[in-house]
Amino acid sequence: MTSKNLSSQAPASARVLNYSICPVFVASHVAVELGWLEEELASVGASARYLGSLTRDEQNIAHHQHTLPFQIRDGGNIPPTWSHARGAENVVIGTTGFNSGGQIVVRADSGIYTLADLAGRKVALSRSNADYRADWWRANSEFGLLLLLRLGGLTFDDVELIEIPAIESTAHLPPVSRLSERWPQTERESLAFNLPEVVALGDGRVDAIFSNQGRSEILEKTGQFKVIEDLRRYPDWTLNAPSGPYLITASRTLLDQSPEIAIAFLKASIRAGRWIADNRREAAVILNRVTYQATAEDVLRDIADIDFVPSLSAQNIANLTSLKDFLFKHEYIKNDFEISSWIDGQFLKSALDDL
Structure with a gap:
């Protein structure tokens, strides 16, 4: 099956794809920066609109709740899982494996050297009061801490969990056409050092935090x-x-009315994923513009083992199932569902066949 025989004629007003990409290691960033997303969409008579070009409230709601009928979101797995459990008609059409579940960070002079040393210590866990989105960082942290403590023979009963209120940014963000226009070095460092848990760790209110790479x-x-x-x-x-796989989710309306647009997005990402495999250093420079890593050399080291070509591998689906089960058990989502019913692989197959 190809994009041609999946295609249906949608009205001209539906030829604009609304998309967003989290600041993480996914191939769609490279596809955007190299012009391949625009190229693939143009080949099916469509164009792209980055959600960052909307108002802050509009982009936040769409990115976290998947509210637009012609929308694709690429990135972190907790928000789309949360929104689907709440009834959003988003569909998983691809995944990207990620090889870093997270780390535990302490002060360098703390005298803490092993997980066993955390017994009786204060460990931070953030909490957001935002009602428009999942408390994704708390969920990510709690799942990661659960596994990390288990590796040290500990449970949450062995440490003192200290809730740290998250701070919702109210800063005005001017509209941008892509994430790389909004991700300067100063913002990256601000996100690292001004995170409330980091502040609490630095001033001694807690002894350890969960952190991403x-x-x-x-x-x-x-x-x-x-x-x-x-x-x-x-x-x-x-x-x-706790952190992977990353998910490519698309609106059911988009898939039903203009499947060729979703296939075009996937083709651009597949092309980018294959290019990254042969051009890691050049890709690291691009990804450094849109991720947390401080330098391109850091990115190059961190992406060495990542397969950026979107897939629906058995391991990725198994990890997604584990994440969803954790979210349901710990009441981050109220409604359970079968992961298999959320995934539709025909669009990825068509994209791969077309290439």
């Missing part, structure tokens, strides 16, 4: 913080479940 690298370079455990150093791929 890019943020941890920025913090360690100050000489004030260190990573004592990292889920990516284990051969067990299921430990990546």
Whole structure:
């Protein structure tokens, strides 16, 4: 099946794809920067609109709740899982594996060297009061901490969890046409150092925090913080479940009325994923514009083992299932559902066949 025989004639008003991409390691960033997303969409008579070109409220609602009928979102897995459980008609059409479930960071002078040293210590866990989105960072952190503590023979009963209120940014963000226009070095460092848990760690209110790969690298370079455990150093791929896989989700209306647009997005991402495999250093420069890592060299090191070509691999689906089960068990989502019913692989197959 190809994009031609999946295609249906949609009205001209429906030829604009609304899309957003999280600041994470996915091939669609490269497809945007190299012009391949625009090229593939143009080949089916469509164009793209980045959600960052909308008002702050509009982009936040659409990105987190998947509210637009002609929308694709690429990136973190918790918001689309949350929105689907709430009734959003979003569909998983591709995934990208990620090999870093997270780390535990402590102060460099804390005297903490192993997970066992965390017994009786204060561990931060953020909480957001925002009602328009999932508390995705808390969920990511709680799942990651659960696994990390288990590796040290500990449970949450062995540490003191300290809730740290999250801060919702109210800063005015001017409209942009792509994420790389909004992701300067100053903002990246601000996101790393001004995170409330990091502030609490620095001033001694807590002894440890959960962190992601890019943020941890920025913090360690100050000489004030260190990573004592990292889920990516284990051969067990299921430990990546707190952060991966990344998901490409599309609106059901888009898939029903203009499937060729979704296929065009996937083709651009597949092309970019294959190019990254042969051009890691050049790709690192591009991805450094849109992710947390401080330098392109950091990105190059971190993407060495990532397969950027979108897939629906059995491992990715298994980790997505584990994440969804965690979210339901810990009441981040109220409605359970079968992951298999959320995935539609025909569009990825068509994209691969077309290439």
